[in-house]
Amino acid sequence: MTTSTRKLADLPQENRNLEEKSRIVLVGVPASPGFAMGKVFPVVNREVTVVEETIPESRITTEEQLFLKAVSRTAKEVAQIKEISESRTGLRDSLIFATHLMILQDPGLVNGVLDKIKQERKNARWAMHLVLSEYIDKFEKIDSPAMRDKAADLRDLYNRLMVAMEDSGPALEEVSSSNGVVLVAHELVPSLLMAVKPGQVAAIAMDTGGRTSHVAILARSLQIPAVSGLKNFAGLVKADETIIVDGSGGMVVVNPNEEDIRGFHERQEVFERQRRELYTMRRLEPMTRDGKYITLHANIELPSESEKVTDFGATGIGLYRSEFLFFRKDAPTEEEQRDAYKQILETMAPCPVTIRTLDAGGDKLVSGISASNEANPFMGWRSIRVCLDREDIFCTQLRALLLANTQGNLRILLPMISGLAELRRAKACIARCREELMAEGHECAEVKVGVMIEVPAAVMLVDLLAKEADFFSIGTNDLIQFTLAVDRTNELITDMFQPHHPAVLNMINQTVMAAHREGIPVAVCGEMSADPMSVLLLVGLGIDELSMTPWSVMATKKIIRSINFEDVRETVLNVLQMDDAESVNSYLHKKYAQTIRNLGISSFVGQLDK
Amino acid sequence: MIVKVLKVTNKLGVHARPAGMIVDITGPAKSDVVIDFEGAKANAKSILNVMMLAIPMGSEVKFEVDGEDEELVVQKLEQLFHDNFNEEAG
Numbered sequence A: 001m002t003t004s005t006r007k008l009a010d011l012p013q014e015n016r017n018l019e020e021k022s023r024i025v026l027v028g029v030p031a032s033p034g035f036a037m038g039k040v041f042p043v044v045n046r047e048v049t050v051v052e053e054t055i056p057e058s059r060i061t062t063e064e065q066l067f068l069k070a071v072s073r074t075a076k077e078v079a080q081i082k083e084i085s086e087s088r089t090g091l092r093d094s095l096i097f098a099t100h101l102m103i104l105q106d107p108g109l110v111n112g113v114l115d116k117i118k119q120e121r122k123n124a125r126w127a128m129h130l131v132l133s134e135y136i137d138k139f140e141k142i143d144s145p146a147m148r149d150k151a152a153d154l155r156d157l158y159n160r161l162m163v164a165m166e167d168s169g170p171a172l173e174e175v176s177s178s179n180g181v182v183l184v185a186h187e188l189v190p191s192l193l194m195a196v197k198p199g200q201v202a203a204i205a206m207d208t209g210g211r212t213s214h215v216a217i218l219a220r221s222l223q224i225p226a227v228s229g230l231k232n233f234a235g236l237v238k239a240d241e242t243i244i245v246d247g248s249g250g251m252v253v254v255n256p257n258e259e260d261i262r263g264f265h266e267r268q269e270v271f272e273r274q275r276r277e278l279y280t281m282r283r284l285e286p287m288t289r290d291g292k293y294i295t296l297h298a299n300i301e302l303p304s305e306s307e308k309v310t311d312f313g314a315t316g317i318g319l320y321r322s323e324f325l326f327f328r329k330d331a332p333t334e335e336e337q338r339d340a341y342k343q344i345l346e347t348m349a350p351c352p353v354t355i356r357t358l359d360a361g362g363d364k365l366v367s368g369i370s371a372s373n374e375a376n377p378f379m380g381w382r383s384i385r386v387c388l389d390r391e392d393i394f395c396t397q398l399r400a401l402l403l404a405n406t407q408g409n410l411r412i413l414l415p416m417i418s419g420l421a422e423l424r425r426a427k428a429c430i431a432r433c434r435e436e437l438m439a440e441g442h443e444c445a446e447v448k449v450g451v452m453i454e455v456p457a458a459v460m461l462v463d464l465l466a467k468e469a470d471f472f473s474i475g476t477n478d479l480i481q482f483t484l485a486v487d488r489t490n491e492l493i494t495d496m497f498q499p500h501h502p503a504v505l506n507m508i509n510q511t512v513m514a515a516h517r518e519g520i521p522v523a524v525c526g527e528m529s530a531d532p533m534s535v536l537l538l539v540g541l542g543i544d545e546l547s548m549t550p551w552s553v554m555a556t557k558k559i560i561r562s563i564n565f566e567d568v569r570e571t572v573l574n575v576l577q578m579d580d581a582e583s584v585n586s587y588l589h590k591k592y593a594q595t596i597r598n599l600g601i602s603s604f605v606g607q608l609d610k
Numbered sequence B: 001m002i003v004k005v006l007k008v009t010n011k012l013g014v015h016a017r018p019a020g021m022i023v024d025i026t027g028p029a030k031s032d033v034v035i036d037f038e039g040a041k042a043n044a045k046s047i048l049n050v051m052m053l054a055i056p057m058g059s060e061v062k063f064e065v066d067g068e069d070e071e072l073v074v075q076k077l078e079q080l081f082h083d084n085f086n087e088e089a090g
Helices: A013-018 A057-089 A092-104 A107-118 A124-141 A145-166 A190-194 A214-222 A258-280 A303-312 A322-326 A334-348 A384-389 A391-404 A420-439 A456-460 A462-468 A476-483 A491-496 A502-517 A532-541 A550-562 A565-575 A581-598 B016-026 B047-052 B070-082
Strands: A024-027 A029-032 A035-043 A181-185 A201-206 A226-228 A242-246 A251-254 A295-300 A317-321 A353-356 A410-414 A448-453 A471-474 A522-524 A545-548 B002-007 B032-037 B040-043 B060-066
Touching: A029 A201, A029 A214, A035 A201, A035 A258, A057 A092, A057 A107, A057 A124, A057 A145, A092 A107, A092 A145, A092 B016, A092 B047, A107 A124, A107 B047, A124 A145, A124 B047, A145 B047, A181 A242, A190 A214, A201 A214, A201 A242, A214 A226, A226 A242, A242 A258, A258 A550, A295 A303, A295 A550, A303 A317, A303 A334, A303 A550, A317 A322, A317 A334, A317 A545, A322 A334, A334 A353, A334 A391, A384 A391, A384 A420, A391 A410, A391 A420, A410 A420, A420 A448, A420 A462, A448 A456, A448 A462, A456 A462, A456 A476, A456 A502, A462 A471, A462 A502, A471 A502, A476 A502, A502 A522, A502 A532, A502 A565, A502 A581, A532 A550, A532 A565, A532 A581, A545 A550, A565 A581, B002 B070, B016 B047, B016 B070, B040 B047, B060 B070
Parallel strands: A035 A181, A181 A201, A201 A226, A295 A317, A295 A545, A317 A353, A353 A410, A410 A448, A448 A471, A471 A522, A522 A545
Antiparallel strands: A024 A251, A029 A226, A035 A242, A242 A251, B002 B060, B032 B040, B032 B060
C-alpha cells in the first residue's frame, strides 16, 4: 500500500491496475454534511451487450421463462420504489411508477417479445431489445414533448429488464443494513436513493451533480453524507475498497492510511459532538446578547421535510420552492398541488410557511413550460414572467395554495418582481382566485403576499413596493448576480461573485430601510443567510428573518446568541462606506474570525476563508 | 360491436395518466377494444399504443368495442371522458 497523495491526473492507466490499493484523495462538492467510512459499493449503469441468437426449439420455454421472470422481478422492484416514493415525498410523484407498472403488463410489449421468441426463435434478450427499441424509437418521433419524454421512461425500463435478465452483480437489497455501504456512482438516480433502507447506505460519492442537484437535496433530507462533482472517480475505485467520505468538506479518501483514519475519527467525533451540542440549543431563542430577536426559518425542497424542520429549531418555513413539484413529466394538477401544500401547512401550523410561486426558467427548466433556447436564460422568460403569461398555470397554483391554507399560516412569495405592474397583476390574480373559490363555497383564509427582492429595479422602486407588499424576501443569489452583472454559472468570473460587495450591501440596506418605514418585515433566504460572516452583516443591516437549509439553523442560532446587535450595527455602518469587497472581508475577518472559531460549529458552517 | 366517438376535453390531452385510466377499463374487459384516432387504429388494451397516438385536447376518438361486456365498457369510457379524466378541462 502506498501512502502518497495522488490526484486523478497523476495516475496513469497502467499503474492503476498494478497498484491494487493505492490511496486516492479527491476533492469535490460538499453535497450533504457529515462523515462516514465504509466499503465501496459501486452502482454501475451497466452497458449491456445484446447478442442475436437463433435458438433451437428445445430452448423456447427456457427463454420465455427468462423473459417473464425478468418482467415480474422488475414489476416487484418498481412497485417497491413506488411505495417508498409515496411515503417519502408525500405527493403523487409515484404516478410515474404506476405508468411503469402498466407498461410492464402491456400486451403489445409482452406478446411482442414472446412472439419473437416462439415464432422467430430469437433469444429473450434479443427479442426484448428489438421490441423495446422499436417502441423507444417510435416515442422519440412523436410530435409532443410530453410523450417524447416517455422514451426516457422506456429506456429506464429497458435497463431494468436487461439487468433483471442478467442475474449478475449484487443488488442493493442484498446489502446488509447493519453495516452501511458507501454508494459510488457516476450518476445516481433519485429513485435508487429513495429505495434505500435506513442504515443501508452510510454515504454517497458521485462523479456528477452539484449541491443543488435533486440527489444532493434528497441526501441532505435523509441525512446521508454526500460528495458530488468528483469527475471520473467512479471508474477508479473497486468494490469493497475502504473509503472515507467527508460531506462537510467535500472530500473522499480511498484506501486511507492510518493518519487519514485517525483524522476521520477526530473530525467525525467533532461533528457528532457539535451536532449534540447544537441540538441542545434548539429550544433556545435566537436572540442577540442585547435582546434583538432574529426569526430563523428553514428552506425546504420536499413537503416531507417539513416534519423535521422544528427539530432543528426553526420556527417556520421561509422558503418552499414550489417548482420541485413541477420537475416531472406532466404539470401537477390543482389537487396534487393542494395536497402537497396542505401537508406542509398543516404540519407547520401555527408557524408561518412561505411558499414561492413557480420559479421556472433560468437554470431550472420545467418540461412542457420552459422555453428551451434562450441566449440569456437568467434574464429570459422565467419565473413571474412565465406565470403572468401563462395565467392557466399560475391560477391553478394559486387556487391550490388558497385551498391548502386551512390553517391561515400561508404566505405567498412572488419571485423576480421588477416593477409595480407585475406585483399588481399577480395580486389581482390572487384576489380573483380567492373570490372564485369563495363563490364556489370554499372558505379562504386571508393570505399575506410578499415580494422577492432579487432584481436591482425592485430595489430602485423599493419604497413603492413596500407600500403594496406584506413582506419582502431578499433572494441574495440573483440580487448579487444582477447587481454585479456576474453570471454565477460562468467559471471564468466566479471570484467576482462577491456577496459582501458594498453595492450589494447598500442594496440590502435600502430594502430594509424602506420596509421598516412601512412596517413590513424583511427576510433573506439565499445561501448568504447560512454563512457566518454574512449572518453578522445581515443582522447588523436590520434583517428580521433568516431562512436556510434546516441543518444550518442551529449553528446560526449559536452565532446570533453570541453577538451584540449594537456591535454588528456599528460594523455595518463602517463597511457600508468601504470601497470594495476585499476591504469588507478583511475587516470582518480581523474583527470576528476568532469569535466564530471559538463557537465550535465548524462542521456545520464550512471553512472560514484565509 | 358498439362504435362510440368520444371527445377529449381535458386540457393536457391523453398523456400518460389518462392513457393509464383508459387501459384500467379496457385491460380487464372481456371485449376487444380498438381505439381509432384520425385513422390510426390501435389495441386499446396497450398503454404504449394509446400513449403513442399522442391525442391532443379537442380531438375526437373512436372506440370499437366487441364482446360480451361491450355495453359496460362503453359506459365506463364515456364516463371517463366526460369527467375529463379527473383533470382540468381545457
